[in-house]
Amino acid sequence: MKKVLGSFVLAAVMLGAGGMVMAQPGYDIKVMTPQVKSALEARKARFAELKALKSQGVVGENNRGYVEALGGGGNVKDLVNAENANRKEVYQAIVEQNDLGAGSLATVEGVFAGVQRDKAAAGEKVQDPSGRWVTK
Amino acid sequence: MKRPEKVFFLILGMAVLSGCTVKAIGDPNRPITINAHITIDIKGLEKTASSIEDMVSGGQTK
Numbered sequence: 256m257k258k259v260l261g262s263f264v265l266a267a268v269m270l271g272a273g274g275m276v277m278a279q280p281g282y283d284i285k286v287m288t289p290q291v292k293s294a295l296e297a298r299k300a301r302f303a304e305l306k307a308l309k310s311q312g313v314v315g316e317n318n319r320g321y322v323e324a325l326g327g328g329g330n331v332k333d334l335v336n337a338e339n340a341n342r343k344e345v346y347q348a349i350v351e352q353n354d355l356g357a358g359s360l361a362t363v364e365g366v367f368a369g370v371q372r373d374k375a376a377a378g379e380k381v382q383d384p385s386g387r388w389v390t391k
Numbered sequence: 392m393k394r395p396e397k398v399f400f401l402i403l404g405m406a407v408l409s410g411c412t413v414k415a416i417g418d419p420n421r422p423i424t425i426n427a428h429i430t431i432d433i434k435g436l437e438k439t440a441s442s443i444e445d446m447v448s449g450g451q452t453k
């Protein structure tokens with residue numbers, strides 16, 4: 256009886272532990288849809304060009320998770336628009352695939368903005384949460 | 392009932408409860424509205440954002 260009871264106690268503990276792990280949030284792109292894959296590949300392809308524009312101060316990271324043209328011509332704006340469209344696809348995929356709710360897009364954008372600020376190199380322009388543009 | 396048996400049935404009951412499905416049956420003419428509040432784990436989201444941006448940059452940020 257004691258052995259059987261011990262097994263059940265162990266099973267119950269394992270069941271409980273498994274449930275807790277499953278309950279922990281883990282946000283990710285769970286399904287790599289063709290749209291998300293294409294968006295990420297496009298972002299990777301333009302990364303070097305965007306980085307060069309950032310180091311020149313022509314493009315900056317705003318506080319809403321997107322890049323913003325701070326100078327330059329139409330080609331810079333085109334690049335910025337394309338980058339932002341791809342970013343939005345990724346953000347929306349995170350919201351939808353993790354069941355965060357439509358109202359969570361702004362939160363996801365804000366978190367990405369913070370990460371972009373942290374990752375920005377010295378000399379690049381970033382917009383702080385208050386809306387002020389600063390050079391890192 | 393002996394004490395070990397009581398403990399056994401208590402644990403069994405907890406195990407069954409943890410895996411059970413609760414069904415709410417209501418009046419179809421009066422749909423129930425549930426306002427769900429989703430709490431987002433910001434730290435978890437930051438980790439996800441960071442790994443995505445690292446992947447995009449190929450680890451070249453900064």
